[in-house]
Amino acid sequence: MSQNPSRPDRYRWHAHNARLGEYLGKPEEDGWRRRWYIIIFEAETRAGRRFDEILLLAIVTSVAVVMLDSLPSIHDRAGTLFTVLEWLFTLLFTAEYVMRILVVQKPWRYVLSFYGVIDFVSILPTWLAVFAPEMAYLVDVRLLRLLRVFRVLKLTIYFEEAQVLLRALVNARRKIFVFLGTVFIITIILGTVMYVVEGPQHGFTSIPVSMYWAVVTLTTTGFGDLVPKTPLGQFITSMTILLGYSIIAFPTGIIGAELVNTMRERSPKARTCTHCATEGHDADAVFCKRCATKLPPLSTETASSQ
């Protein structure tokens, strides 16, 4: 973010956007649709890069406007400016949304995709206030307008790198489910025990409230809005925290181990057999694991580059 990305870097940052485009279908005949497709989904042309930069700036600014607008002092002073800006952003994002639908081969795929929904929700609140003011009365207006903050999710299209982290999370999902299930069971039992031990007079007014306390305590967050007052409660709390600490080492350990594996998979040490073109030989392999051909020696340059 802070470093000045060189061109190959840019391509990587936008690869996710480009892949989305391919999935939605690039127009095959030349024409304005193909020209705009290249601008919107690709980053190899000057116009394409400029488009991405403007969009990024608009997303960040519009979210900042929503946030600042929630400060009463700023809302009173800059209310009109914010309204004008809001309309500018809505028009820009609406144009983007319409263009994305128009230029791709499979528009419904886009409309129903994660990014399609986000793009639609981003422009909905402002239009709704004009075309369906009576609906705005039904829902809380403020709540509706804050939906615009979800525009920040439009940023995720630039997060291609997040895929490595995401893959580690996906690989570890089963263990993480088990971990969360265990935490959930501990939370229920602990919440019930503390509800009995401390009781409503010390703020543990019901089992759900006690469970909220149990999560806050097990994870060592410790807000301090609910604290044990009785000696037995304090003893149970101490044990809970120590248990929580032993348990909580699991997600770190699980994800750490997965990350080590994921990073190793992508390492440049992968060698290719000259006979059968099998890839992914270990650094210490001498023979191809598939056809037993002798592998080329690992060049020291490659070996030391990781």
Added chain:
Amino acid sequence: MSQNPSRPDRYRWHAHNARLGEYLGKPEEDGWRRRWYIIIFEAETRAGRRFDEILLLAIVTSVAVVMLDSLPSIHDRAGTLFTVLEWLFTLLFTAEYVMRILVVQKPWRYVLSFYGVIDFVSILPTWLAVFAPEMAYLVDVRLLRLLRVFRVLKLTIYFEEAQVLLRALVNARRKIFVFLGTVFIITIILGTVMYVVEGPQHGFTSIPVSMYWAVVTLTTTGFGDLVPKTPLGQFITSMTILLGYSIIAFPTGIIGAELVNTMRERSPKARTCTHCATEGHDADAVFCKRCATKLPPLSTETASSQ
């Protein structure tokens, strides 16, 4: 949990239940006992799967009822509904308990097992309120009724995957005992020191209370109900937190290292060359990467177990 498990997945999830059944003895002659055994302990028939689904739903719902019942506002409105539901669950769980005893070959093994005790405690409170109301006066009724929350432990029979995490914990138990022992000694000394430094006037009314504070601080939970007021106390607290942070890296490190080992053991890579004893061949390897000997085939059982 959220993903739609395919059949092989289901079998895995229920493998723990099936193993428990084998341990308790499957009836050998055909008849209603064998039929019900298959329904209760196995998941290969339609009826067996249906039984598991109903039980799961009943456990989750009954625990939710206990929790919601503790909220005064809900208790007042839905009290009667909850009483009816409670009787339904008690009858269902009692039927399950009786059936499990009747169909297995070694019923006492089941009654005295972890799940047998949990199943008994799950139905005890409701029956006791009917058959021994005078005992309910001795013990706090509320406390007794909350015992029903332990039904949530019935869920653990579906947690076969937890065994990987559990094994890592068991392997590391010696180091974790040493770690907890060290934390305990630090807690005693720190609690005493803070009791002397801050004293009762700042809330550190006794050594046990100070030790509670020490655990809360060492683990970086920091409720804030007890905080140092004197400069010396604040300095000791700062040092304590930093010490706590260095120490607390241990459980994460220990369990992380164990998880890496445990995961490697179970990975399909764990094949050994019969010629040169090299380990760590990939799952798709046909020849030894070091001496080019043909590797033994990867048994599907091992390969699919992770």
Added chain:
Amino acid sequence: MSQNPSRPDRYRWHAHNARLGEYLGKPEEDGWRRRWYIIIFEAETRAGRRFDEILLLAIVTSVAVVMLDSLPSIHDRAGTLFTVLEWLFTLLFTAEYVMRILVVQKPWRYVLSFYGVIDFVSILPTWLAVFAPEMAYLVDVRLLRLLRVFRVLKLTIYFEEAQVLLRALVNARRKIFVFLGTVFIITIILGTVMYVVEGPQHGFTSIPVSMYWAVVTLTTTGFGDLVPKTPLGQFITSMTILLGYSIIAFPTGIIGAELVNTMRERSPKARTCTHCATEGHDADAVFCKRCATKLPPLSTETASSQ
């Protein structure tokens, strides 16, 4: 601690004590000194094991007495019992201290060792109250009596396993010093910045107090006794916490990496060369790294045992 240790386990737990004995010198001629040396420092005889058990129990009980004595309600009721117990413990520990001095070959080594000092401090307070009551007036009596809590350190002689953790800590000491130095510098700058931003009116009354806050915040302890009130202060706090989180991953990473190394070193995979008796060959070694003799193949039994 909870598991029932088999005999070989006992030996390991007491190995540290035995090693200390060897360092202090075992009496060579037969006699009461040698007999008592075996009882006190070794655990191979029935009397030696009984001695260890009594001592363990006495340490734990005497520390519990000091802790319970700090509770006003218990102190009032059980004061006399505690005084009697205290004298029993003091006599026992004094006898132990004198015996340790008498039976070893190099008594001064013992007196000046870590355990010698702890043993002396453990009995000092009670004797001082008798023989030098005027000194007890100089020092705070309560403070003096609480010194007895350091008896808990006598337990560490049973913590042979702690050496693995300790070695990882010692190996990583240089990196941990650098880490603590970095944290210290961040703490100073952050404390000063928050002192300027929030100022005395929000509780940040001086730079040392602000530094205490900075440690509490960087480590995500968050007592909540000092919190930022100004928007700028809250922004800086948010950044601090995120910085703290990135930094705090270091001790975990450092110690985790060291533990992985330390555990590998002690692994049963170590093989010995049949020619030159060099140990510590890697699991994938074919030839001795010192004399190039072919190594015996890694038996599958050993290979799978880790």
Added chain:
Amino acid sequence: MSQNPSRPDRYRWHAHNARLGEYLGKPEEDGWRRRWYIIIFEAETRAGRRFDEILLLAIVTSVAVVMLDSLPSIHDRAGTLFTVLEWLFTLLFTAEYVMRILVVQKPWRYVLSFYGVIDFVSILPTWLAVFAPEMAYLVDVRLLRLLRVFRVLKLTIYFEEAQVLLRALVNARRKIFVFLGTVFIITIILGTVMYVVEGPQHGFTSIPVSMYWAVVTLTTTGFGDLVPKTPLGQFITSMTILLGYSIIAFPTGIIGAELVNTMRERSPKARTCTHCATEGHDADAVFCKRCATKLPPLSTETASSQ
């Protein structure tokens, strides 16, 4: 820091300073400039080591003076002493600054370097109070004087070891940016949601304040100055904390994995067989563990660099 460094250790600690000197240019002709260059930038002579020791002491003391001076009680008593000390430090650091400029070949490089700026800022406040008192009125005097605390950054020149940690951080920067970006997006959405759910009446007065709360909660810091009061808010908080915990395992995992790699690279084990390109030989290996070829000798330079 606490251990008594042997001579080779000293050299390592000061290697960073020496490298800076080389970068700025060592005077080639003999004379006072070369003599002083050796004293200031090198640590091989007695005078050079003495210079470093005095400077270290002066930095630490001057920072301690600034900190203590912020305590009203100490400021009133020791104000004059502190003023005198402050002038001594300013003169010393000014002399050091001027000398560094005079003796190096490329003085502007030094002035514009990180350490040059720090050295200048360290002496600026005191001189400004004399030569430009009217400017001191513009800026808050207190704020200006506290700039002196940045002198602590002069210490970093002694932190050569920090480079290992820094390199792990630099290698992982891309993943850490993605992680921080993800945290930022979660923070915005969560802050908005809690602003809607809890609202100004429970202290969530604006989105930025809610975002501050979200960072404090996601990272399990939990100050407790803002806590959810509504059941829905408490439920969202519980989910947030568990999400936070799963996410926060990432920096630990990322940095842990990088540290393992970084430490392996620098380890003396990193030798490659010239015949079969096997890596990972132990430091004491003479022959390749795979093909028994004699290994190249381990250069002492590499071996001692860890």
